[in-house]
Amino acid sequence: MTPLEDQAPLTEDQTAAYLARIGAERPQAATAEALRDLHLRHLTAVPFENLSIHLGEDIVLTTQALYDKLVQRRRGGFCYELNGGFAALLTSLGYGVELLSARVFMPDGRLGPPYDHMALRVRTADDPGPWLADVGFGRHTHLPLRYADRADQRDPGGVFRITEAPEGDDLDVLQEDSPVFRLEQRPRELGDFEATCWWQRTSPKSHFTRSLTCSRLTGTGERVTLSGDRLLVTAADGARTERRIPEGELADAYREHFGMVLDRLPTRPVSHPE
Known part of the structure; x- marks a missing residue:
């Protein structure tokens, strides 16, 4: 399949359905204000x-497959799926969108593999500078960051900064002064992420094969997360409550907190030796 087929544009009906999925009106123009609203x-x-990994479902990185999963099936996904779908929506609304590859910083400071993460560089009709949009990192920014701004940027999710990486022309994205991921500035195609996407969903070394998670930002600024059978609610100030969901109530929890109707529950991951 060619890159053009991978990233075939959404139809008008699909764009309308995607906007309805996120509760948004079609913006009159591709403005920065509208981008912020769509992002949130x-x-x-x-x-x-990452339920697909533990349900034995394939993850297909084409616009049509992402639309089917995110909109028609009302599911979520991880970075390649969420940012890939959002890129298709923004493009259909007249934004200039480029896919960027990033490598995530591990707790010990090492970087993950190439194409470890996908983010978006977005150009609007009313602002000279591009924006860094990212709806696929879990707990991160609530709103896009100014791509060319190297000062602290305050966001409801914390204080972020984009800095020049020590070598080359990459950029480091920091949250509260801690590095989150290293961003390449060269635009990529959706198909470029397929190999690492496959590794993420199959390798015993991947975080996603070792964990089962579903997480969503709420309209009040809280984040609700179902990790296995533990339901965690994190307030905007960082306060957290946690409770265990009985096995027989997990399907209801996915429906209540994430709007997802599952015909079967994902298999719990097992521990893998290093």
Whole structure:
């Protein structure tokens, strides 16, 4: 399949359905204000989740497959799916969108593999500078960041900064002065992420094969997360409550907190030796 087929545009009907999925009106123009609204609505409507890996479902990185999963099936996904779908929506609304590859910083400071994460560089009709949009990182920014701004940027999700990486022309994205991911500035195609996407969903070394998670930002600024059978609610100030959901109530929890109707529950991951 060619890159053009991978990223075939949404139809008018699909664009309308996607906007309805996130509870948004079609913006009159591709403005920065509209981008901020769409970004926040996507985060509150479409969960970050890796259930497909533990349901034995394939993950297909084409616009049509992502539309089917996120909109028609009302599911979520991880970065390639969420940002890939959001990129298709923004493009259909007249935004200039480029896919960017990033490598996530591990707790020990090492970087993950190439194409470890996908983010978006977005150009609007009313602002000279591009924006860094990212609806696929879980707990992160609520709103897009100014791509060219190297000062602290305050966001409801914390204080973020984009800095020049020590070598090359990459950029480091920091949250509260801690590095989150290293961003390449060269635009990529959706198909470029397929190999690492496959690794993320199959390798015993991948975080996603070792964990089962579904997480969504709420309209009040809280984040609700179902990790296995533990339901965690994190307030905007960082306060957290946690309770265990009985096995027989998990399907109801997915429906109540994430709007997802599952015909079967995902298999709990097992621990893998290093």
